[in-house]
Amino acid sequence: MKKIVLSIAGMSCSACSSSLENFLNKQDGIISASVNLVLANASIEYDDNLTKEYLDELIKKAGFKSLGEYKVVQENLRKKDKLKLILFGILALIVLYVSMSHMVCLPIIEFLNMEKYPLNYAICLAVLNIPFLIYGLDILISGVKNLLHRSSNMDTLVMLGVLSSELYSLFSLVMIFNGSIECVENLYFESVCIIIYFVKLGRFIADKNKNKTLDAIKELVTITPDYAYLKKGDEEVRITLDKIKVGDILICKPGMKIAVDGRIVKGSTHLDEAFITGESIAQKKSVGDDVLAGSLNVDGFIEYEAIRIGAASTISEVVRLVIDASNTKTHISNLVDKISQKFVPTIFFIALLTFIVYMVIGSTLTQALERFITILVSACPCALGLATPLAIVVSEGVCARFGILVKSSDILERVKDVSTVVFDKTGTLTYGDLRLSEEHIFGGDSNDVKRIVASLESKTSHPISNAFKIDDKLYDVVDFKTIDGIGLTGKVNDKVYFIGNNKLFKVLDIKNDYEDYEKNIVNTGASIVYVFEENKVVAIFGVKDIIRDNIQEVIKNLKVMNKKVVMLTGDNECTAKIIASSIGIDEVRANVLPKEKKINIDELKQSGKVMMIGDGINDAPSLKSADIGVSIASGTDIANNSSDIILMNNDLSNIVKLFKISKFTFKIIGENLFWAFIYNICMIIISIGILPITNNPMIAAFAMTLSSITVSFNSLRILKLNKEGR
Incomplete structure (x- = not known):
């Protein structure tokens, strides 16, 4: 199957767009066709054996004219x-x-x-x-x-x-x-x-x-510069963007824009990504950090390697989605x-x-x-x-300006009917940047235990792994696997280790004699991490996350809109309730495994439309089960994100904006x-x-x-x- 968006000339009213759409959808080989009167284009999915020239002829037969592949350029009113x-x-x-x-x-x-x-x-x-x-x-x-x-x-x-x-x-x-x-x-x-x-x-x-x-769409299209500076030895060569290849080292000085998606290899700076992510504050970037095409270099000199160019860039993907x-x-x-x-x-x-x-x-x-x-x-x-x-076109553009990517207009229509908003905890209500808050070692050297944990955690993308990162060389890990909703296991130095929450005691069929430690840790609002060597506890760690700065205001505004707000987390109930209480969430569902999250979402859906907000990866099943799934993107992973709505930055106040935009848009309609x-x-x-x-x-x-x-x-x-x- 192929897909193409063609510019169409000759449409003057909805009867035109409807007649062309109906005509195309009746043709053999056309899987689906959608014609937009405002954008003056036709989005067509068709069989591989058809050609663009054939589609052009079909459009001509319907009484209109194809002007080639659609580009977001405003019509010049001469x-x-x-x-x-x-x-x-x-x-x-x-x-x-x-x-x-x-x-x-x-x-x-x-x-x-x-x-x-x-x-x-x-x-x-x-x-x-x-x-x-x-x-x-x-x-x-x-x-x-x-x-x-x-x-x-x-x-x-x-x-x-x-x-x-x-x-x-x-x-x-x-x-x-x-x-x-x-x-x-x-x-x-x-x-x-x-x-x-x-x-x-x-x-x-x-x-x-x-x-x-x-x-708003044109601003996204024209945000990238017309040229870039390529590093060739000790020289800087000015080139157009179509000449850039993956792996090229490019130079960006203060006041210039990033030409393509890349990764910094030298220098540090602050980048203004407002037009892409909606984030109004310039972000600190240094060696190893990703940079997005169209970002404005505020104050530093950097060299960066080209990673995604042309249609593969984040900004191109954003425009395509809009x-x-x-x-x-x-x-x-x-x-x-x-x-x-x-x-x-x-x-x-x-x-x-x-x-x-x-x-x-x-x-x-x-x-x-x-x-x-x-x-x-x-x-x-x-x-x-x-x-x-x-x-719809205006509202999609406004959402894009805020860093909100809504994947289809019917989703925007459904937003206004949502009655329950469900938040994941780690990485959503909190920043997901966990740090060790306390530790209890019961056997062996503290640094060695941490090195073992760091080696195992390096194999996972769970936010807890951030709390155990070290600069030392890691051990080799074999037989690694995750235990859904509980933790992980692997072999280090010929010994089997288990790392996770207190459900590991049930998995290993061991009595929990550490409930006092657990109680003290969770009462501080931290999450507990047990480390087992074979079937023996060798360490207990407390890891604590930072609650997002504006989340209390977000929850308050959602309640003003008469939305029911729920926290859904795999963390222990005590920690979850402490965090929920501090930010104004009344209903907490804790100790929930990923597969159980979907069951909880289905239960909530019985009393109204449900929006689930999560990280888009660990919460994929529950996001898909919800009437509307919202995920927070890293800024570069939107192409493979399966949620209905993507937040291009970490500002959850955009959820409130989304509700207001949806309500106002359909009031206007x-x-x-x-x-x-x-x-x-x-x-x-x-x-x-x-x-x-x-x-x-x-x-x-x-x-x-x-x-x-x-x-x-x-x-x-x-x-x-x-x-x-x-």
């Missing part, structure tokens, strides 16, 4: 486009002045007076009409193409409305020329001009707002897509039925045609189509959909003529434009969420 909009705006005012002068008694050149010189008046409007037809030619062509492909979109409605107005106006012009002066009242040339202008104006503003939605998430659909999106597919045909049917009814009840052709055109032009699938994806539906319902009722309210094609075109603009500006309110998450 000065020429702005100038055209201004010039046609002036011309539209002239058209309105000429066409309405007789209604409001405006002064006008004598030979254009409608009552005295109707033919001159009609010819003038027809001539002024020509530039607008050329200006809107792309809309008309798109509408015709969609009809030929047996599909329909907003362009189809506009095209039908414009061509109906144009043909009827040309017929009236011929009748005036033949002496039927009364046909001057049947001209719709000005409606054609105003409809096309308002559609163009609406699209210009919508495109401008779409560009704003991509700001784009992939934006291309997924929420439940609301899927519902709106289904409605959009039926929207245009339904509107056309209503317009045609209204036209027939008006003709049957004795209205003039002009009156019936005006109702027909007004209904076509007033309906706005654009507002409906932009309501959800625009808000609700407002957008409410406005879009109410607008369309009201405008259709008014356009039919049921209510005693005046409406005509020009007013309808303006209202349609206003609807799309309202939805797009409302979605941009999400950008105002500041670093505190609002």
Whole structure:
């Protein structure tokens, strides 16, 4: 299976994106396809035997155009486009002045007076009409193409409305020329001009707002420098990033940015990783530490080895995840897509039925045609189509700015419904940087026992191993294995050792005579580590972790949001309760094995949606079992992280921000959909003529434009969420 994201040209509304998505998903060899109107792209999973060229042809067959692989670049709104909009705006005012002068008694050149010189008046409007037809030619062509492909979109409605107005106006012009002066009242040339202008104006503003939605993603894409300095002997050679190879030694001076992911081999500095991880404080980095592409070197000179380049870099992976998430659909999106597919045909049917009814009840052709055109032009699938994806793209970008990577938009939708938040203890509520707090040696030399423990712990990635790191040479370890939820074992110097918690006594079938030591250690808030040589206790260690600085505030804010907060840990109950009490967590589930964590999560899910927050490695089963799994990434391991949401830094206040972003985003989506539906319902009722309210094609075109603009500006309110998450 292959996957590709292609840029698509020619989509103007949700009916376009829905029709293309449905068309692609029906084709042989296409596993799945998702089309995003806001990003103007199609994410396609397809069989290995298909080619990109074949996909391009399929897209062309559907009535659109593939522009190649998608790149996050904002569409340039050229000065020429702005100038055209201004010039046609002036011309539209002239058209309105000429066409309405007789209604409001405006002064006008004598030979254009409608009552005295109707033919001159009609010819003038027809001539002024020509530039607008050329200006809107792309809309008309798109509408015709969609009809030929047996599909329909907003362009189809506009095209039908414009061509109906144009043909009827040309017929009236011929009748005036033949002496039927009364046909001057049947001209719709000005409606054609105003409809096309308002559609163009609406699209210009919508495109401008779409560009704003991509700001956060574009910042990530452009964060890396254009070039780097390669160390060649004693020389510094300036090269572009595509010339860098894995293993190259690169130089970074104060004020410069890291070019690719790497590891420091010389020097030390502070790096600002705010754009990547959301961490606002510059991080101390020295020899052996990893550095991320795009990080700003604050104050030191370093040399670093290139490790991950191009698409393999962390920043590229972040961008890919954000784009992939934006291309997924929420439940609301899927519902709106289904409605959009039926929207245009339904509107056309209503317009045609209204036209027939008006003709049957004795209205003039002009009156019936005006109702027909007004209904076509007033309906706005654009507002409906932009309501959800625009808000989703903005919120995904805001999350990325905070260092929160949400892997799909439906996950962001589910966040707002979470009622229980479960935290792992070690490495999540605490920093996971454990240190020895006390020790009791019962046999042998203290340093030698620690060396044995360090040798065994070096084989595991558990945070407890950090407490036993030493500078001395380690012993060779054989027959190493972990004991799930209990500890580990291995052979050192031909002796078998066991290291772990008090459950080892049960495993080894030995009576625990050290409960007093255990009680004293856990009462200090430390975790206990037993060391057995064969079946004899040779040492007891207390290891203590540091609670995260802002965790009390995080727990407090979650409670204010009416979230139930639970600690789930494999540590002993006494230590867990001491830590939980100090940070405000009321419910503690301790002494829980990894496989038992999943059982606990399933129990909690019976009373509501559950979010589990852990390290993403040791907690993988429980993270997967939860409705939403959140893991803290090291900043470089996101590619293989299987959780739903990744926190790129260690700031758990981002959990609070995540809840606020989710709630606000779907509040905005609700407002957008409410406005879009109410607008369309009201405008259709008014356009039919049921209510005693005046409406005509020009007013309808303006209202349609206003609807799309309202939805797009409302979605941009999400950008105002500041670093505190609002």
